[in-house]
Amino acid sequence: MKWRRMPLGPIGTNAYIISNQQKECLIIDPGSEPSKVFGYIKENQLKPIAILLTHAHYDHIGAVDDVRDMYEIPVYIHKKEQSWLMDPALNLSINLPFGEPIRLKPAEEIISSEGLMSIGSFTFEIFETPGHSPGSISIYFKDENLVFSGDALFEGSIGRTDLPGGNYDVLMKSIHDKLLTLPEETLVLSGHGGETTIQQEMDSNPFLNGF
Template sequence: MKWRRMSLGPVQTNAYFIWNQQQECLIIDPGSEAQKIYAFVNENKLKPVAVLLTHAHYDHIGAVDDVRAKYHIPVYIHKKEQDWLVDPLLNLSARTPYSEEIVLKKADEMITGEGILQVGPFSMQVFETPGHSPGSVSFYFEESQLVFSGDALFEGSIGRTDLPGGNHDVLLKSIHDKLLTLPEETLVLSGHGSETTIQQEMDTNPFLNGY
């Protein structure tokens, strides 16, 4: 499979596209700037089949309804954050100068736990990785050696835990128990910044050393 990162919005949140040989595509965390998303889909002749959300903070969800409506595709989110899409206080859009208040439709599909998630032709493993937010999840594509970690793990850093529902100890446990157990060559595709690998973060991430 192929993938591409697209940084969107005032805080440069990463949206991702992952697609197969048939050009069927998943869109992960379409945070804003829907027209850029449409342009990429058109240029690459992609056929979106679903939107996956790692979590429901405002900078990851701003273009969800536009993308859902244009392509008539379902939106997946963890059940713990299903209400965040419709509540600008929970998704933090009401608390930031970077966004207008975001009130979306409810998600079409709920992620209720860990395990294999089948979305159209795509099969992936879901890890619950709370700490940055209560319903944060990571999507692991074993065959492609990719994990989309949202705002749990970054290159050289970890997600902030000072927002409502955040917990530093819970986040560190999520990273160590769920992400750092993946093969070291696994590519980590984060919600902000550049890609990294599990090995690189195990070796150099100052937030993880000594846990």
């Protein structure tokens, strides 16, 4: 399995494209600049089969309809944020100084619980990791030692909790119970910034020190 981190948009939100030997690919959080997503997929002759959203803030969903329509693929989102796709007040795009308010079509697939999920020949585990937002999820590929943490855990930091629906205590519990229990060598691929590992964050993340 291969993955590509692709910072997109004015605040550099990370989209990820995950591909396998069959050239199938999953697209995580296409937040902006769909032409960059299209270009990478064309260059590598990939076949998109789904879009997965770690949560529904504007910077993670802005290019969803463009990508969905281009490849005619389903969108997956947690049930607690399914309505956010259609509501600029909830996805926080209503008063942005750039761009138009985001009103997307509903998601085709709703994630209602944690556990194993298979799409095409990909198998992974969904963790509910709320705190940054109520429906935040992390996507764990055990065999690859990879977790896509959305805006829960970053290199040297954690997600904001001052936005509507955010909760610091809930976020810290999510990180401690769901992410820090993973093998220390697990690579953490976040919604912003560079890669890190569980061990690195346990050792040096100032927000987790002593938790």
